[in-house]
Amino acid sequence: MSSRVLVAEDDPKQAEVIRLYLEDEGHTVAVVHDGLDALAQARAERPDLLVLDVMLPGMDGLDVCRALRTESDVLVLVLTARASEYDLLRGLDLGADDYLTKPYRPRELVARVRTLLRRGRSGPRTGPGAVLRAGDLVVDPTRHEVHVDGRPVECTHAEFALLEVFAAQPGRAFTRGRLLELTRGTDAYVTTRIIDVHVLNLRRKIERDPARPTRLVTVYGVGYKLTDAAG
Template sequence: MNTVLIVDDDSEIRDIIHVYLRNEGYFVLEAENGLEALHVIQTNLVQLVILDVMMPKLDGIHTCLKIRESYDVPIIMLSAKQEDIDKITGLTTGADDYMIKPFNPLELLARVKAQFRRSSMKNKEEIQAVTHLKDLVIDKVKHSVLLRGKELSLTPLEFGILELLASYPGQVFSSEKIYESVWKEPYGYSDNTVMVHIRNLREKIEIVPRAPQYIKTVWGVGYKIDK
């Protein structure tokens, strides 16, 4: 069940939003001001925040900035102000969406659903961006490789070769295909560049480079990584 935090000093507005969200199956938490909201976020797994701008103790703008220091949670800001500068201020402080009061609760509900869809797609992309192969963890977004929990220092070309082979486990890639995919230029047939980079890569990821467990040579064909 997705958890939504409503932050507004107006109890009637909180009640209306709460009813609509609860009827759609969301678990709802409430806070009357920014300070209370920060405490709720620190002590609960909040997955989306509906945040009013004008509040006592700590306003929505500064609350949004504080949240963004530690949490990557979608934030929809609410405000009675209609000036464009207020929209810009709200969005540049880290808000994902912005609505003007008074608002239609059904429209707010639709925007909440849209934010959860975006978060779901982002999570799937992040999961797909990480490849696990035995003791190797390859993060395509961060361009990092961990071997038994220790980060390896790979050159961009070494990472490119490893990423290519790991993305298609079991598939054999010729030196020509590897070169054209990683170097992004036509392959030189007398060139042993790929072989040299494979050798250097094995020195970094294999326990015994001459008996590789990761990058296997298929003689006369090319290289592959098995699952």
């Protein structure tokens, strides 16, 4: 299915390569070369997905992501030359759904876009009206809402998909590989490291003390599970 993709990349040659590959995939692609134009175009055109370079003139890509997340749930794939854990956490915490570290292969980017769009279009896996509960944590797949102790929690698409899997079977321990398969399909370009990043971000949102989690806990030698305990 064709989607509208906005590419924000300051390197004209790289932007053209991305455009050609995505158009070959059947998408309608618009290209901008600075952050201010990216924000304006995203607001005006409301694309299905934004491919967003971090190092943009005019306005940093992360600032673009932060601004959009206050008003839109557009899927965001961040392109970054920064590979440190802090930078990855920062990008995902600001609302990016996925990241790709430069240099990358164009086909890898296309695979990430395909996975994000497929996940963004998929409906609730638990059936209409099925609200998931684990203690005082409530996940509503139909409304795409999360509440903890009555407090609304804002989650990215990726975080919500992960939390939905956990909440559907509280108490069950999932390996990172299984979580990757359930939330991202068979995308060979994604590593289990992204599960750890999303879990860290979710803990910051649903735990009273993220350093000592009681809801989303580590099962050593296995992976993670969601408990019925309060955060």
